[in-house]
Amino acid sequence: MKDIDLTEGPIPGHFRTLAVPAAMGMLFSTLYNVVDVFYAGQISTDAQAGLAIGFQAFFIMMSVGFGIGSAMGALVGNARGKKDDAGARRMALQGISFAMASCAVLIVAGAFAGPWLIDLVSEPGAYRDAATAYFYWLLAALPGFLIAYAGNGILQAHGDSVTMQRAMMAAFVANIVLNPLFIYGIPGLVPGMGLSGIALSTILSQTGVMLYVLRAVSRLRVIRGAGTRELHPEGKTYGEILRQMAPTSLSFTVLFVSGFVVQYALARFGGHAIAGYSIALRIEQILLLPVLGMTGALLPIAAQNFGAEAHDRVRAALWFCWRTGGLITLVAAPVLWFGGGLFMRLFTDDAQVIEVGRAYLRVDSVLFGIYMMLFSINSLLQAFKRPIWTLWISVYRQGFGVAFFVWLLVGVLGMDVWGVFLGIAIAVATGWLLSLAIVVRMARDEIGGLRA
Numbered sequence: 423m424k425d426i427d428l429t430e431g432p433i434p435g436h437f438r439t440l441a442v443p444a445a446m447g448m449l450f451s452t453l454y455n456v457v458d459v460f461y462a463g464q465i466s467t468d469a470q471a472g473l474a475i476g477f478q479a480f481f482i483m484m485s486v487g488f489g490i491g492s493a494m495g496a497l498v499g500n501a502r503g504k505k506d507d508a509g510a511r512r513m514a515l516q517g518i519s520f521a522m523a524s525c526a527v528l529i530v531a532g533a534f535a536g537p538w539l540i541d542l543v544s545e546p547g548a549y550r551d552a553a554t555a556y557f558y559w560l561l562a563a564l565p566g567f568l569i570a571y572a573g574n575g576i577l578q579a580h581g582d583s584v585t586m587q588r589a590m591m592a593a594f595v596a597n598i599v600l601n602p603l604f605i606y607g608i609p610g611l612v613p614g615m616g617l618s619g620i621a622l623s624t625i626l627s628q629t630g631v632m633l634y635v636l637r638a639v640s641r642l643r644v645i646r647g648a649g650t651r652e653l654h655p656e657g658k659t660y661g662e663i664l665r666q667m668a669p670t671s672l673s674f675t676v677l678f679v680s681g682f683v684v685q686y687a688l689a690r691f692g693g694h695a696i697a698g699y700s701i702a703l704r705i706e707q708i709l710l711l712p713v714l715g716m717t718g719a720l721l722p723i724a725a726q727n728f729g730a731e732a733h734d735r736v737r738a739a740l741w742f743c744w745r746t747g748g749l750i751t752l753v754a755a756p757v758l759w760f761g762g763g764l765f766m767r768l769f770t771d772d773a774q775v776i777e778v779g780r781a782y783l784r785v786d787s788v789l790f791g792i793y794m795m796l797f798s799i800n801s802l803l804q805a806f807k808r809p810i811w812t813l814w815i816s817v818y819r820q821g822f823g824v825a826f827f828v829w830l831l832v833g834v835l836g837m838d839v840w841g842v843f844l845g846i847a848i849a850v851a852t853g854w855l856l857s858l859a860i861v862v863r864m865a866r867d868e869i870g871g872l873r874a
Contacts, residue, residue, distance in 0.1 A: 426581025428726040429503055433738050437719050437746070440583045445715025447587035450594040452707045454627075456769075457594070458620050459704055461601045463770055469617045470770075471693045472552025474700035478681045479539045479553070480560045481674070483528045487571035489671030490521050492721065493663050494575025496804045499722045502579055503729025511644045512652070512659060514576045518639070519653040520663050521572035525565045532561055542682070549693055552617050559621030566628030573635035576642070578722045585638040592634070593627040600626060669809035673800075673816035680820035687828050687842045691778075695839055697770070698778025705765045705779070706786050709754045710793065716743050716750070717797035724805035733869035740802055740872065747794035758787035778839055785843040792854045799861045806868045811860050819853025 428436050462473040494517045501510035536557045540550060574586045604619025615622065639645055688695040720743045727735040762783030766776040796819075800812045828845035831837045837844070865872045 427502075428499075428581055428723050429730040429732055429735065433723070433735060433742055436581070436723050437716065437739075437742060439581065440578065440719035440722065441712075441715040443587040444578075444583040444718050445711045447583065447590045448714050448718075449708065449711045450587070450590040452704060452711065454590065454594045454597050455707070456704050457597050457601060458624070459701055460769055461605055461620060462617060465605065465617060466548075467693055467697050467770075467772060467775070468547075468549040469552050470697040470700060471549040472556055472617060473620065474553075474696055475540055475549070475685060476553035476556035476560065478685065479536045479557050480532075481677075481681065482539075483532050483564055484567050485671045485674030485677070486524050486528060486667075487521065487568035488674050489667035489669075490517060490524070490568065490663070491571035491575035492670045492804050492809070493517065493667035494572055495578050495721045496725050496807055496809075497662065497666055498576050498579035499725030499805070500729035500807065503726035503732075507644045510579070511648070512656075513663070514579075514639065514642075514645060515648055515652045516656055516659040517572045517576060517663055518569065518636075519655055520660055521569045522565070522653075523655065525568050528568075529561050529564055532564075533558070536561075539682070542686075549696075556617050556621050559618050560624065563621070563625040563628050566625065566630075566632045570628070570632040570635045573632070573639045576639050577635070578718075579725065580642055581722065582638070583719070585635060586631075589631040589634045593631050596627040596630065597623050666804075666807060666809055669811075669813035670804065673813050673820075676813075676816045676821045680824045683825050683828065684842060684846065687832055687845075688778075688839065691839055692774075694772060694774040695778050697772070698766070698775040699782055701766060701769045701775065702762070702779035702782040702786070704769075705762070705783060706758070709758060710790075712750045712754075713747055713790075713794045713797065716747055717794065717801050719743075720798055721801040721805055724802055728805050728869070736802075736805070736869050737865075737872060740798065743798045744795065747798065748791065751791040751794060755787040755790045758783045758790065762787075781840055782843050785847050789847055789850050792850055796850075796854055796857055799857045802861060803864060806864060808864055808868075811864065815853055815857045815860065818856055819849050823849025823853055 426436070426439065458473060459470060462469040494514065497513045498510050498517070501507075501513055537554050540553045540557060570586075570589070574583075577583070577585050600623035601620055604615050604622045605617075606619075607614035640648070684699065685696055688699055720739055723739045724736050727733075727739065762780040763776060765783070766779040770776060796815075800815070803809060803811050824846055826845075827848045828842050831841035831845045835841065862872060
């Protein structure tokens, strides 16, 4: 089992060790979602739109898992950097416990709030009904997501991003088999479930991911021999986890709200606009994977070195991430601009859906490098244990910015779907400027600046 000291050795080597498997894991995670979108499209455009809206409502609960995973990466990583094995063990086990408790609360809350959120951004009809049914099924998948994210954060803090990669590869293969089986059934033996079959496939495969990740966590040196008593809630440690994860989770919640704002704005242009945007997001995620792998690797590398007070190595890690991300942008941006229509045709033959997706991907190609810097700044702020600033950046960029600029361009100036996408672009660009100002100040306070 990997347990790497990220405070020693070459920085580029640590990025390769962490970023490549992480990017591969996210690739299969994204391909997993692509499979869902593909099979939903085989059912109908309403099913594709219902999948997009139902998952968006589920995303607010998943945001807690993202926050716990980031908290584990920062808190366990800092403890590892200080060579505090007892602290790393306590934080890891309490993180798993915290994730379990969160699942119970969120499943109950989601059963009441989810349908209301779906009604808020959809019109009565087939795609709303599909979204609601899909969401109810997904509630059973919540432990598979939240506990796996917590475990993955612990593993990444120890330099292990391979375990999640392998788990997501297996889940992807399982999803390819289970989706058509549950959607169409076996004549005379298993009845077809339609869109709900996609949700059942998610439940089974993500539960498998959770079990595999937990097995890897249990084999870490600092965790071996742990008993169930160590999972009992400790108020002080829960409080520390909550303070670290809440801003990140709230940032993702703001992202969720932003997604609903975008879908609300697109709803006036019809179900094809929502379907096109949903497919384009999956394509965007695939091309962002190398960047997400790099910026995700920055968190444990910076966290361990910040804990060890190796400030030069923290700075070196950030600049390496930016330089490499810039090279990735030079390749990805033209692919998005010129290849958007071709990629869209892999998922649908609806001309209106294709045109909407192509419009979004062209805007996204201009923003690609900005996203890279935003993600890396968020990782650095989390490593500093200053996640509150990631929340304020998100509140502006994904909350106020998206709502205001989309309203201005669509509601006031009367633009079509291009107004929605350009509103997103303006919010992202101005949010990037805000995040640069914040990270310069935080780096000066914590490590003496971004440059030595």
